[in-house]
Amino acid sequence: MARRLIMAAAFCAASVPYAAHAACDAANQFTYSFLTAPVASLSYTGSSTYTATNSLGQSISFTVTYAANGLSTNMAGGVAMPAISNLINSTGSGNNLMIGGIFLGRTTSITGTTRTIKTTLTFATTVRDVRVMVNDVDYGANQFRDWMHASGTGPAGAYVPAITTPYTNNNTTGPRSHASSTLTLGAATTPYPITANQAVGTAVSSNTALNGTMYTAWTQPITSAAITYGNYPYAPGENTTGQQAIGIESVQFCPMPVLTVLKSSAPVDDPVNGTTNPKMVPGAHVDYTLTVTNTGGSPVDAGAVVLADVLPAGEPFEVPVSAPQPVAAAPQEVQPLPGAAVVDGASYWLFTGLHITLFRDDAEGLFLNLESPSPCCWVFWRADDEQLLDGEPMAVPQIATLSYHDAGRWLDAQERVDQVPASAAVVAWLAAYVESRYRPEPKRRQRPASFQPLADRFGNPVSISTGERRGRGRGGDAA
DSSP, X not given: OEEEESOOOBOOTTSSSSOOOOOOOGGGOEEEEGGGSOOEEOOTTOEEEEEEEOTTSOEEEEEEEEEEOSEEESEETTEESSEEESSSOSSSSSOEEEEEEEESSOOSOTTSSSSOEEEEEEEEXXXXXXXXXXXXXXXXXXXXXXEEEEEEEETTEEEOOEEEOTTSOBSSSSOSOOTTOSEEESSBOSSSOBOTTEEEEOSOOOTTSSTTOXXXXXXXXXXXXXXXXXXXXXXXXXXXXXXXXXXXXXXXXXXOOOEEEEEEEEEEEBTTTBTSSOXXXXXXXXXXXXXXXXXXSSOOOTTOOBOOOOOOTTOOEEOOSSOOOXXXXXXXXXXXXXXXXXXXXXXXXXXXXXXXXXXXXXXXXXXXHHTSSSOEEEEEEEEEEEEEETTEEEEEEEEEEOOHHHHHHHHHTTOEEEEXXXXXHHHHHHHHHHHHHOOOOOOOOOOOGGGSOOBOTTSOBOOOOOSOOXXXXXXXXXX
């Protein structure tokens, strides 16, 4: 029987500089608010577990732990910390999870473990779109200058969050500070050097106002979020260290997509019955359908899924006859991924709709890509006079491939081709396909030319004689 795959679209997640993000809807968003949490005295050596819920009645828990070093006392504002108390909040009423005390001296490195308090939120399962609201980040003359560092860790590594305030200052596109906000966000060199995932207090905030509030947000899937708290080094004229505290008011996040794949088959025709009540007999054509269902609370990001059906070696197969293609949307401007090389003055655009098909007769081209030091997707693009950017034609991707041979043919034809590193999921998919399809041609010893049979221009065998010529030659005797 020959297979015909009805749904076999595979996306190269790395073929664009940034994958379009699809946030969950309000009903699926989980929230825990310390505003309504009961007053509690906690410990820096202990842990506490809290349960976030959504409007659908579902719940996901997270655990809060601490790593505190260099405190002369854990008291601030008459409250022993950590604690759930109403000393700090953003609304004038309600509680916050308060963290603070008095350090033995100023913090020299906010990423270190000396004279810092690290608060870690660990989730029971991987989540995304995490948003933590922190209050009262500010400054007290010759006592403290709040110094914050936020980081998130997920299955794929560590991430820098987007940090914003209610007054538009942020750590992505700027501005870094605002007259109504009592904190400055990185990356900044003035008035205090800080990195992109840091904030520092620059003015006095009320304990119960929004001017000292910051929001840390991770759109990427993470399993834990950490906020480290310290006291920035002395400024000129400062020589003492006093009490300081911040409050965590709320934690919000979305669940991950949960994908299930169902594979079904149905005969299309067979050699005996044709298309009338066909059977799955030798020689029949069979449609295999892959149905993907998302039962999670979040949609799937565009370009982030690889769907593959790797067939056993030698299995009869036909090129997909009705594979649905991704829907191409209008390009949209995005920010580059954290850690990506950024070109000053450049803009970054997302194009959806590119897809990749693997062909068995090009297995060698796929193999050569896989065996390269950095497997990649090649993107063939052209300037589009119909889409202008700053008055110039926009570079629009046309085709994406994983084949070394395809890319070579495009380059030989003087086309514009760029390389984009392939994601780990795409590399794994490519490796599985190559392993089942690619069979290197055995190397054959070339026969020396002296042993090749002689032939004329039409391929007929010829012979050469070095003996004497037979019969009567010129000048011979007459019989």
